[in-house]
Amino acid sequence: MLQKVIGWARRKSPWILHFNSGGCNACDIEILDLLTPRYDVERLGILKEASPRHADILLVTGPVTRQTRDRLVRIYDQIPAPKWVVAVGSCGCSGGIFYDGHNILGGIDQVLPVDIYIPGCPPRPEAIIDGLARLLEEIE
Amino acid sequence: MSNDRITIPIGPQHPALKEPLSFMLTVEGEQVVDSALRLGYVHRGLERICQRRSYVQNVHVVERVCGICSHVHSSTYCQAVETLLELEVPPRGLYLRALLCELERIHSHVLWLGVLAEILGFTTIFMYTWQDREIVLDIMEELSGGRVAHAANIVGGVSIDVDEDQIEDIQERLDNLEPQLARFVDLVHNERSFQARTRGVGLLPTGVARGHCAVGPTARGSGIDVDVRRDTPYGIYDQLSFSVITVDDGDVWARAAVRAEETMESLDLCRQLLKGMPKGSIKTRAPRRVAAGEVVSRSEAPRGEVVYYVRSDGSEQPARVKIRTPTLPALSTLPIQLQGVNTADIPVVLAGVDLCIACADR
Amino acid sequence: MNVSQIVEALQQNFPDETIEVRDVPMRDTFVELAADDLHAAVTLLMERFDIYHLSTITGEDTGDAIVLFYHFWDGQGLTLCTLLSREAPHIPTLTDLIPGADFYEREVHEMLGVMFDGHTDLRPLVLPDDWNSPPPLRKEEEEKEDEQ
Numbered sequence: 001m002l003q004k005v006i007g008w009a010r011r012k013s014p015w016i017l018h019f020n021s022g023g024c025n026a027c028d029i030e031i032l033d034l035l036t037p038r039y040d041v042e043r044l045g046i047l048k049e050a051s052p053r054h055a056d057i058l059l060v061t062g063p064v065t066r067q068t069r070d071r072l073v074r075i076y077d078q079i080p081a082p083k084w085v086v087a088v089g090s091c092g093c094s095g096g097i098f099y100d101g102h103n104i105l106g107g108i109d110q111v112l113p114v115d116i117y118i119p120g121c122p123p124r125p126e127a128i129i130d131g132l133a134r135l136l137e138e139i140e
Numbered sequence: 141m142s143n144d145r146i147t148i149p150i151g152p153q154h155p156a157l158k159e160p161l162s163f164m165l166t167v168e169g170e171q172v173v174d175s176a177l178r179l180g181y182v183h184r185g186l187e188r189i190c191q192r193r194s195y196v197q198n199v200h201v202v203e204r205v206c207g208i209c210s211h212v213h214s215s216t217y218c219q220a221v222e223t224l225l226e227l228e229v230p231p232r233g234l235y236l237r238a239l240l241c242e243l244e245r246i247h248s249h250v251l252w253l254g255v256l257a258e259i260l261g262f263t264t265i266f267m268y269t270w271q272d273r274e275i276v277l278d279i280m281e282e283l284s285g286g287r288v289a290h291a292a293n294i295v296g297g298v299s300i301d302v303d304e305d306q307i308e309d310i311q312e313r314l315d316n317l318e319p320q321l322a323r324f325v326d327l328v329h330n331e332r333s334f335q336a337r338t339r340g341v342g343l344l345p346t347g348v349a350r351g352h353c354a355v356g357p358t359a360r361g362s363g364i365d366v367d368v369r370r371d372t373p374y375g376i377y378d379q380l381s382f383s384v385i386t387v388d389d390g391d392v393w394a395r396a397a398v399r400a401e402e403t404m405e406s407l408d409l410c411r412q413l414l415k416g417m418p419k420g421s422i423k424t425r426a427p428r429r430v431a432a433g434e435v436v437s438r439s440e441a442p443r444g445e446v447v448y449y450v451r452s453d454g455s456e457q458p459a460r461v462k463i464r465t466p467t468l469p470a471l472s473t474l475p476i477q478l479q480g481v482n483t484a485d486i487p488v489v490l491a492g493v494d495l496c497i498a499c500a501d502r
Numbered sequence: 503m504n505v506s507q508i509v510e511a512l513q514q515n516f517p518d519e520t521i522e523v524r525d526v527p528m529r530d531t532f533v534e535l536a537a538d539d540l541h542a543a544v545t546l547l548m549e550r551f552d553i554y555h556l557s558t559i560t561g562e563d564t565g566d567a568i569v570l571f572y573h574f575w576d577g578q579g580l581t582l583c584t585l586l587s588r589e590a591p592h593i594p595t596l597t598d599l600i601p602g603a604d605f606y607e608r609e610v611h612e613m614l615g616v617m618f619d620g621h622t623d624l625r626p627l628v629l630p631d632d633w634n635s636p637p638p639l640r641k642e643e644e645e646k647e648d649e650q
Contacts, residue, residue, distance in 0.1 A: 372577060
């Protein structure tokens with residue numbers, strides 16, 4: 001019974017933490033756009049949090065650079081379980097256009113287990129909402 | 141005890157920062173006495189990547205230097221390659237290129253004002269600004285198919301065109317946008333709580349701004365009258381009329397005033413561009429190989445002067461592409477702006493710089 | 503900015519050197535100087551011609567030498583170029599004249615391994631803390647990377 005309630009609460013109010021691990025800002029402004037009147041994901045219970053301790057979902061944009069790798073892992077470790085990782089944007093999925101840069105390790109899945117990939121350069125806010133909605137379907 | 145100096149590390153992930161950047165702040169009580177920056181969290185090695193791609197592919201690479209001012213980067217790069225090729229871009233192509241540049245300036249400045257308002261705790265204005273920014277994004281999407289990354293530039297012109305109906309439609313949308321922008325200008329000048337938080341914070345005197353080679357709104361907010369569009373006209377800017385806005389105060393408020401008023405100037409420029417749009421083709425064919433040579437291409441991005449140095453050795457790939465983004469000089473003034481600031485005002489000063497770490501790190 | 507006056511003044515100041523000048527499209531002029539003269543030349547630009555805006559410093563490894571371009575701007579471009587040896591490239595810092603040169607010099611230092619004499623703090627600017635290979639824009643590094 002208690003588990004059911006917790007599962008329900010998780011689905012109805014997923015809190016996200018956004019981290020840019022090497023992206024170009026395009027995905028980041030589209031994510032910030034989700035909070036503003038046209039898309040307004042707060043109506044779905046999605047809140048953008050500033051502390052990893054509060055978050056359920058880690059939204060990562062950009063490829064992983066050598067300098068952010070350890071920080072990204074540390075942030076992931078600080079999020080209480082259960083936790084999910086969403087890779088936003090083409091370079092988050094695979095390294096994208098920057099794949100052969102001297103400071104690039106590749107997509108987010110080189111470092112963290114990714115649950116949902118949202119491709120696009122940058123993905124539209126609708127696509128990000130769709131990705132999050134699919135993730136919520138998975139969270140049972 | 142309170143007079144002891146303490147060093148606090150901040151970032152790369154921190155509530156006050158939107159992007160990965162880290163700081164070592166030395167504070168004495170509540171006052172910042174020293175600060176050191178650590179960049180490089182989003183360094184992708186773009187200059188090196190550019191040497192490995194062809195001139196055509198690079199248009200898309202440089203568009204991803206920065207997601208907010210993507211178009212001006214590809215414009216400056218295309219301008220450089222076109223100069224090396226001695227290509228004459230048709231006027232209609234230049235008009236469309238400049239139109240997107242000015243729309244992007246409005247989008248970037250309004251976005252920045254929203255971020256600043258949110259940091260001030262003025263969430264209402266954050267919501268209003270970002271709602272009105274959608275008007276600009278809609279226009280850009282209709283023009284190019286992309287909200288943020290446009291892929292509108294090609295070497296030799298642009299890949300997008302407009303018809304008469306679209307021009308009329310865009311004009312109508314700009315008419316709707318104008319009163320909103322006027323409201324933001326009014327807010328910056330007359331809203332007391334806004335002024336209370338931003339006046340006298342993040343001071344950057346004119347002399348210091350000069351020494352640090354400040355560009356764009358950072359320089360103009362410190363009373364330096366500089367604008368690449370007017371001083372080294374490129375594209376079709378020599379045929380347009382606009383005024384360069386300068387404010388002498390040198391604080392966060394001054395930079396806000398410069399940016400807010402610039403959105404009105406850009407709106408007017410968009411109207412001039414739509415009205416004077418000549419008929420004709422939008423591009424010329426460009427060869428794949430570029431004869432040996434070198435060029436320094438400059439243009440005015442929303443954040444200030446962008447510099448591209450491109451050297452060709454006669455092959456299909458550039459021998460060297462150097463990208464200087466306007467955030468780098470702005471960041472070098474940050475430790476000065478933070479000097480003596482109250483810790484509660486640190487986020488305001490950071491926002492005032494209009495940080496774009498993706499630009500600075502490349 | 504009057505380029506011919508500037509070139510004349512530079513030539514007067516360094517009578518023993520041959521100063522090469524070439525025009526570059528988009529209103530820029532490249533002036534080639536010896537590395538030892540650079541600091542004095544920039545002082546002259548600042549004091550006599552009030553040119554203070556250093557847009558950036560571009561460094562390039564041509565294979566034979568390392569070239570530095572100091573891009574100045576004042577309504578039009580003026581670029582001072584200088585050649586450094588590849589073995590031990592070093593040049594006096596400009597940070598005492600132009601504090602804004604700090605970031606640019608640090609970047610050239612980490613990308614090409616150029617030493618800026620007198621620069622007090624040449625920590626990495628954008629490269630990661632654990633970067634242990636040679637500077638990434640050196641020719642041999644580029645070739646090694648291309649082979650992979």
